Amino acid sequence: MIERRFQLRWPLGASGSLLMLWALPVILLLAYVLPFAGVTLWSVTRPEPGFENYVRIVTGADFQAIFVRTAWVCLLSTAITIPIAYLLAYYWVMGSARRSRLIEICIFIPFWISVLVRAFGWVVILRNNGLASDVAAAFGLNGLSTGRNVWSVITGMVHFMVPFAILPMASVMRKIDSRVLLAALGLGCRPLGVFWRVYLPMSLPGVFSALAMTFIFSLGFFVTPMILGGGRVVLTAESVFVQMFQTANWGLGAALGVVLLVVVFAILWLSQRVMRIEQLMSR
Amino acid sequence: MQRAIIEPNPTPPADSKAASPSKPGSLLQHPNSVAAEVRNLRKIYNVGSPQAHEALKDVNLSIRANEFFTLLGPSGCGKTTLLRILGGFEMLTSGTCRIFGEDVSRLPPEARPVNTVFQQYALFPHMTVRRNIAFGLEMLGKPKAEVERTVERMLDLVHMREYADRRPDTMSGGQRQRVALARALAPQPKLLLLDEPLSALDLKLRQKMRLELKSLQRETGITFIFVTHDQEEALAMSDRVAVISNGHLQQVGTPEDIYEQPQSRFVADFIGESNLIEAKVADSAGSEAAFDIEGFGQVQAPIGQRVEVGQQVWLSIRPERLVLGAVHREGPQATVTDRTYLGNAVEYHLRAGKHALTARSPRGGLRGRQDFAPGDAVSLGFEPGSIKVLLS
Numbered sequence: 001m002i003e004r005r006f007q008l009r010w011p012l013g014a015s016g017s018l019l020m021l022w023a024l025p026v027i028l029l030l031a032y033v034l035p036f037a038g039v040t041l042w043s044v045t046r047p048e049p050g051f052e053n054y055v056r057i058v059t060g061a062d063f064q065a066i067f068v069r070t071a072w073v074c075l076l077s078t079a080i081t082i083p084i085a086y087l088l089a090y091y092w093v094m095g096s097a098r099r100s101r102l103i104e105i106c107i108f109i110p111f112w113i114s115v116l117v118r119a120f121g122w123v124v125i126l127r128n129n130g131l132a133s134d135v136a137a138a139f140g141l142n143g144l145s146t147g148r149n150v151w152s153v154i155t156g157m158v159h160f161m162v163p164f165a166i167l168p169m170a171s172v173m174r175k176i177d178s179r180v181l182l183a184a185l186g187l188g189c190r191p192l193g194v195f196w197r198v199y200l201p202m203s204l205p206g207v208f209s210a211l212a213m214t215f216i217f218s219l220g221f222f223v224t225p226m227i228l229g230g231g232r233v234v235l236t237a238e239s240v241f242v243q244m245f246q247t248a249n250w251g252l253g254a255a256l257g258v259v260l261l262v263v264v265f266a267i268l269w270l271s272q273r274v275m276r277i278e279q280l281m282s283r
Numbered sequence: 284m285q286r287a288i289i290e291p292n293p294t295p296p297a298d299s300k301a302a303s304p305s306k307p308g309s310l311l312q313h314p315n316s317v318a319a320e321v322r323n324l325r326k327i328y329n330v331g332s333p334q335a336h337e338a339l340k341d342v343n344l345s346i347r348a349n350e351f352f353t354l355l356g357p358s359g360c361g362k363t364t365l366l367r368i369l370g371g372f373e374m375l376t377s378g379t380c381r382i383f384g385e386d387v388s389r390l391p392p393e394a395r396p397v398n399t400v401f402q403q404y405a406l407f408p409h410m411t412v413r414r415n416i417a418f419g420l421e422m423l424g425k426p427k428a429e430v431e432r433t434v435e436r437m438l439d440l441v442h443m444r445e446y447a448d449r450r451p452d453t454m455s456g457g458q459r460q461r462v463a464l465a466r467a468l469a470p471q472p473k474l475l476l477l478d479e480p481l482s483a484l485d486l487k488l489r490q491k492m493r494l495e496l497k498s499l500q501r502e503t504g505i506t507f508i509f510v511t512h513d514q515e516e517a518l519a520m521s522d523r524v525a526v527i528s529n530g531h532l533q534q535v536g537t538p539e540d541i542y543e544q545p546q547s548r549f550v551a552d553f554i555g556e557s558n559l560i561e562a563k564v565a566d567s568a569g570s571e572a573a574f575d576i577e578g579f580g581q582v583q584a585p586i587g588q589r590v591e592v593g594q595q596v597w598l599s600i601r602p603e604r605l606v607l608g609a610v611h612r613e614g615p616q617a618t619v620t621d622r623t624y625l626g627n628a629v630e631y632h633l634r635a636g637k638h639a640l641t642a643r644s645p646r647g648g649l650r651g652r653q654d655f656a657p658g659d660a661v662s663l664g665f666e667p668g669s670i671k672v673l674l675s
Contacts, residue, residue, distance in 0.1 A: 179405035182372055185392045186399045187419035187470065197418075201409045 036261070039254045046251030053255035063239075063256075070236040073150060073225070074218040077157040081214050082207065084158065085165035089206075092166065093173040111163045119227040122156045126228070148230035156224040161217055165210040172206030205275070212271035216264050236260050317384070318474055318506040319346040319369055324378035326364050338364040340530040342378075346508060347523075351500050353509045355517040356527035357553065363478060365527070366510045370399045370476050383473055393422075398467040399476040403483060404459045406451040412462050413438070413447045419470035437465040440499070457488045464496075468503060477509045481516065493520055514554050518542060526550050547675050551599035558605065558640045559673075560598045564590045572672070574598060578636025580615045584670035597673040604669035605642040607631060607661040609653070615663040619655045631655060635663065 043053050057063045092103045110118060125131045127148075176199065184194040222237040229235075234242065236256060243253030326339040338361045346352045354362040367373035368380060371392035380388045387395050398419065407415050416437050420430040438444045441461035451459050460480060467475055477496075481489045497520045500507045511517055517524050518538040526533040526541060526549070534541060534550045545551035548559055562574035565581060572586045574596065582598070590596065610616060617635035625643070633640040640663075655661055 177403065177405060179401045179403060180407060182392070183399065183401055183405040183466075184407070184418070186370060186372070186397070187466070188393045188422035189418070190393055193422070198407055198409075202407075204409075 040258055042250055043254035043258050044251075046254070053252045054259075056252065057255055057259060066234060066236055066239050069150075069233070070219065073154060073157070073233070073235060074215055077154045077161065077218050078211065078214045080154065081158045081161045081165050082211060085162045085210060085214075086169055086203075086207065088162065089166045089169040089173055093170050107163050107166060110159070115160060115223045116227070118160060119156050119224045122152065122159065122228055126152045126155065148228070148232055150229070150233050152228040153225045153233045153235075156228040157218055157221055160221075160224060161214050164217060165214050168209040168213065169203065169206035172209075173203050176202050208271065208275060212267065216267055219260065219264060219267075316347050317345050318348045318350065318382070319508065320344065320379075320381045321365070321368075322379045322381075324365070324368070324380065325376045326361070326368060326373065327376045330376065338530055339368075339375075342527075342530075342532050344525060344532060344535065346506065348383075348506055349504050351497065351507045351509065351520055351522045353511060353517040353521040353524045354527055355511060355514060355524050355554075356533075358512055360527045361530040362510045362512075362527045366399075366476050366478055366508065369474070369508065370397055371395045372399075396473040397476060398470060398472040398474075399478065400463050400467045400480045402479045404451070404456075404463040404480075406459055406462055406466070408450065408452055411448050411450055412443060412454075415451065415462055416465045416469050419466060423470055433469055437469045440468070440502070441465040456484050457492065460484065460492060461495075464499065468499070468505065471503075472505065474506050474508065477507060479511055480509075482511070482513070489516070496520060518554070526553065528553070545599060545671055545673065548597050548599070548673050551597075551671065551673060556602050556641065557599045558602065558638075560600070560638055560640075562596055562598050564592050564594045564596060567592060574672075576615075576636075576638070579638060582615070582665065582670060584672050585668065586672050588674065590672070590674070599671040599673055600665060600669050602630065602641040602643040603628075604666040605640065606664035606666060607633075607642055607644065607653075607655060608664055610660045610662050617661055617663050619657050619659045619661060621657055622655065629654065631661075633661070633663075 044051060046053075088103055088107060092100045092107075095103070123130075127133075180202070181194055181198060184198045185191070189197065220237050221235060222241065225233055225235045226238050226241075229238075237260065240253045240256045240260070243249045243256060321342055321344050324339055324342040324344075325337065328334075328336045328338055342361075342365065344365075354365055356362045364373060368375050369382070371387065371390055371394075375388055378388075379386055382395065382397060392399075407418065410418070413434055416434045417430050420433055425433070438447055441464055443458065443461050443465065446454060446458060446462075451462060454462070460483075463480070480496075481492050484492060493516060496507075496509075509517075509520065518541070521538055523535060523537055524541050525535045528549045534546050536544070541550060541554055545554065545557070551557040552559060560576055560579075562576045562582075564572055565575045566573040567586065567590050570585055571583060572590055574582050574584060576582065576598070584598065607617075615635060617633040617640060619631050620634050620639075621632035623630040623632075628643050628645055631642045631644070633642060642663075
């Protein structure tokens with residue numbers, strides 16, 4: 001047995017292992033840390049040294065509006081994504097073989113299609129006189145504006161995020177022992193009660209991680225709001241793009257980027273804490 | 284065999300013949316004494332598909348109130364299926380299933396006066412011990428004060444008071460097992476189903492929990508139906524045992540019945556150890572018959588049922604009832620092929636003609652038995668009444 005373990009030696013040898021060990025930090029350094037350090041430097045040096053850019057972001061009414069809008073759009077799309085993803089995850093894990101197969105096809109094929117293609121797909125469906133407004137008209141809802149507004153953006157974002165939210169929830173659901181559910185039934189609990197009292201509380205850790213993931217994801221959305229919002233629903237990520245590539249205000253764009261990243265880290269830290277408390281609670 | 288821990292058997296309300304599965308309905312005259320009853324029960328999985336599998340084949344069984352009843356059999360024999368049908372977790376294909384006289388065949392689990400203790404405990408991981416135990420009581424809509432009182436009583440009953448506010452994932456297997464028992468007992472079910480509840484525990488704890496389970500059953504007076512593949516467990520705890528194999532009920536009886544009076548080769552072989560010898564009826568007179576064993580000689584044994592001369596039968600004899608003696612005695616002989624020291628006994632492997640036999644004897648010269656070494660020739664003796672004649 002011991003000899004066999006030695007046969008499983010890393011094929012590159014000791015120096016090779018060391019190289020591989022350093023590869024990841026080096027890639028991280030080159031691809032993320034250095035560019036970000038540059039961006040941070042821009043934010044306090046362009047157009048001139050100082051915190052001018054940050055002052056503008058914090059005090060400017062236009063940026064406050066963007067932040068408030070971003071927060072709302074992200075909260076709403078997260079709030080819509082989570083229940084949809086929960087239901088789909090539930091049927092994926094608990095449903096019959098055929099049903100879970102169907103869910104796999106419907107969810108994970110769009111998963112591999114580019115964001116851009118999906119956003120334009122929604123444009124086709126949601127544009128004025130498009131499929132959605134035709135359907136609405138068939139139900140007597142005429143003149144419903146469907147294209148290029150907050151709701152189109154949220155629709156596109158939810159569609160994109162649902163598969164991502166399904167995965168952490170499904171992985172927690174898969175670990176739920178079906179005998180625990182049977183035990184609840186056996187103790188006189190009705191099936192709906194089993195869901196509320198046992199299944200839902202047991203799946204909550206998955207919901208929390210899906211929640212954090214979805215919200216953080218939604219903060220960085222760029223292509224979807226740009227295409228489906230058509231410049232009318234500018235979110236933070238898009239405004240970074242506007243500052244940098246349309247008004248050539250590199251310092252301001254950089255500062256916006258830094259603020260966004262700080263917010264993301266703050267949320268990550270907060271969600272980690274919540275999870276830890278949740279873990280402590282379940283001790 | 285841990286025969287010493289078998290409790291003195293409470294006298295059953297009816298004679299054990301009446302409970303034999305071949306005579307359905309004989310207990311119906313005492314409906315109050317029947318806790319659970321299945322009639323002509325069949326269960327087929329995947330009916331109509333090529334993978335159809337008949338898990339239970341025409342099972343008839345009556346379980347008395349206040350009985351510690353065990354379903355015993357090898358894995359895959361259908362014992363767990365039967366338990367799940369009683370619990371409502373599995374639908375029967377045909378037949379009836381009654382619990383205290385009420386036909387429950389179509390009732391969902393939550394509507395049955397039955398609770399189950401699952402193999403892996405199946406405790407609610409997000410609830411404290413107290414909340415776990417209270418769950419069933421809350422489902423019955425009991426007033427808060429009563430729920431609290433019952434939970435406290437249950438905590439004492441299973442000695443889990445100091446863990447009342449802990450969650451199950453911080454506790455050991457034995458502690459979880461106790462909580463699972465308390466949770467299932469708290470709503471005072473009429474029937475408690477236990478699905479191999481001790482199989483996940485280590486040996487010492489398992490032996491301790493056996494005694495606890497048995498005394499818990501006596502204290503609460505609740506009918507226990509216990510599923511296990513461990514024959515030692517079954518013999519040690521049960522008032523009566525049903526041996527199941529391949530979807531068939533093989534034999535129902537007290538642990539003594541099952542061990543001393545096996546009615547089939549399967550039971551003789553599965554419960555304890557048996558020497559099974561093929562034989563042919565040489566002569567039959569009344570309750571005695573003589574049997575020819577090829578390359579071995581002739582033996583006498585009492586018979587329970589009619590046999591024809593020339594009929595093929597199986598003879599079963601327990602290793603501890605096979606007596607070895609010095610070779611000068613007349614009668615069947617054998618050669619010792621192996622000797623194993625077991626601490627409290629010595630086991631001899633023997634060859635007699637084409638038959639391989641096992642004999643077990645207390646160490647030393649006890650009861651005049653002497654020790655033998657491999658290669659020794661010995662004469663074989665049988666204690667009176669030790670040979671069982673099996674037709675199937």
